[in-house]
Amino acid sequence: MNRVPDSELILVPGGTLITATPEEGRALAITMARHTIHKIQPDLDVLKGGRPNYGANPDGLIAASQVVAIEFQTIAAANKYWQK
Amino acid sequence: MNRVPDSELILVPGGTLITATPEEGRALAITMARHTIHKIQPDLDVLKGGRPNYGANPDGLIAASQVVAIEFQTIAAANKYWQK
Amino acid sequence: MNRVPDSELILVPGGTLITATPEEGRALAITMARHTIHKIQPDLDVLKGGRPNYGANPDGLIAASQVVAIEFQTIAAANKYWQK
Amino acid sequence: MNRVPDSELILVPGGTLITATPEEGRALAITMARHTIHKIQPDLDVLKGGRPNYGANPDGLIAASQVVAIEFQTIAAANKYWQK
Amino acid sequence: MNRVPDSELILVPGGTLITATPEEGRALAITMARHTIHKIQPDLDVLKGGRPNYGANPDGLIAASQVVAIEFQTIAAANKYWQK
Amino acid sequence: MNRVPDSELILVPGGTLITATPEEGRALAITMARHTIHKIQPDLDVLKGGRPNYGANPDGLIAASQVVAIEFQTIAAANKYWQK
Structure with a gap:
């Protein structure tokens, strides 16, 4: 199996x-969603x-x-919506 | 690749x-949803x-x-529902 | 293009x-969902x-x-569930 | 058109x-979901x-x-989960 | 009609x-989801x-x-996540 | 029936x-989702x-x-988002 690299499996x-900003929080939401998919299916060839x-x-x-929208709900709440 | 412009990739x-108003919050929800799709698929020709x-x-x-409804939940909570 | 009227595009x-009552809040949820669809697809002939x-x-x-159920969650929270 | 009765269109x-109990709250969730469907499609023959x-x-x-599960989230929160 | 028993229709x-524990809360989430399906379709032969x-x-x-995940969100919130 | 082992049926x-960390919370979200599927369909051969x-x-x-994203919302809220 051509396995997804370990760094891609960190949940x-x-x-x-x-995160410092909403933009970074949103990027984290995308990464978390992607890494979960990698955890479920770690075979790169199948993914591609x-x-x-x-x-x-x-x-x-x-x-x-x-x-991504659902992940972001969690991250935004964790960051109290980055309100100042 | 005919790439989506950078401004369309800001998450x-x-x-x-x-936002100042619910209307602007709703518009942001639509934009955030669209830009996430651009981030996942930045090839304009494929998108079109x-x-x-x-x-x-x-x-x-x-x-x-x-x-959009899910994104708006987050934005509305961030704005404490624009209650006065 | 036979365009949806402007009033149907207010988000x-x-x-x-x-809103004054849950009934009105629910009606707003339906309207908001419908207007978002109009915003995405403003061509009346395609919609019909x-x-x-x-x-x-x-x-x-x-x-x-x-x-509608998801939109209503937001509206109900905004209205503190119309508790008295 | 064979129209859904008015009582079935109350949102x-x-x-x-x-509601007094979780059981009644759950029944309300089912009714609200059903009535929204009636509002969108009030033609009984089409529904049947x-x-x-x-x-x-x-x-x-x-x-x-x-x-129903999503509607119930809203109703349960409105009732503070019927905690005593 | 071969009807689902009454006990299976309690919402x-x-x-x-x-509930006393998260495990019991999770079991309740499964049961509530199942009983709602029974309420919508109480004909056992059709269900089977x-x-x-x-x-x-x-x-x-x-x-x-x-x-089940959505039902559990409600039940977990009702139980304040079984925090001690 | 080739039954899923009992440990896989703990909800x-x-x-x-x-959990101690977000990483462990995320792993729990995946496990809870998987075990619920096992509870609904405990026949390993059918699952495989x-x-x-x-x-x-x-x-x-x-x-x-x-x-997983929905399960994680619950777990993250239970852990107050692991804020320090």
Whole structure:
């Protein structure tokens, strides 16, 4: 098996939900979603085999963006919405 | 690749979840959802290739509106629901 | 293009999430969901072309009702659940 | 059109999210989900035409139960989880 | 009709969301999800007819587990996450 | 039936939602989602029969990652987002 590198399998990169800015929080949401998918399916060849049709498919893109939105809810709450 | 412009890849445009009005908060929810999709699929030609059938398809429209609803939950909470 | 009227493109009609009653809050949830769909697809002919099969299709109706449920969560929280 | 009766179109029957018990709150969640569907599609013949295949279809039943779960989140929060 | 027994139609078995442990809370989430499905479709033969293909189908299993996750959010909040 | 081992049927392994780190909280989210699926379908042969096509299918992977995101919302709230 052509395995996803270990760094891609860390579930919460950086080990914290706290970020300096909303932009970084959003980037963390995307990374967490992606790493969870890697944890479930760590075979790179299988992942890349499925990628073209999901990335070109509006349904797949909308579904992926929904997962990011849900992850971001958690991260935003953890950061108290970066209110000052 | 015909790449989405950089401005379309900013995940939280304006760098904050705080908006003056619910209307602006809702517009931010739509923009954040769209920019996340651009981040996942930055190839404009692929995005435009999928667009016609999702925008004309009730299932795709309902799915997209659900993502906006979830993003708006976060933004509305960040703004304490614009209560005065 | 036969465009949706401007009034149908206001994302938060009335400019506030606060309503006098749960019934009005629920109606706002439905309107907000519908207007977001109009914003994404403002071509009335395309919208009406897709309508018959979604409104007659249980899956489409359930998906639409889920979006309303999510919008209503936000509106109900904004109104502190209309508790007295 | 064979229209759904008016009582089936009230979005929040009883006009409040507050109920005496969790059981009643759950029943309200089911009713609210159903009435929203009636509001979107008030033609009884169309609704009944779609019913058999959704009620017999596990995917449709799971999707419907998810909407009830989301409605119930709101109602349970409104009732402070009926804690004493 | 071969009807689901009455005990399977109680929406919130035990009449409360409060449980002694997370394990019991999780079991309640599963039961509540199942009983809602029974309420929508109380015909045992229809339910059993759909069961084999949903239980053997990863999509159906993932969809069912999502409903449980949503129910559990409510129950966990009701129990203040069983924090001591 | 080739039954899933009992340890795989514990709904909340460890009996608590509290974890030392976000990484452990995320791992618990994945485990809880998986064990719920085992509870619904405890036949290992059926589970393994469905596995290949879901793990290789982007839609299935995205759907599974969404369930993890929802479970994680609950666990993160239980841990007050591991804020110090």
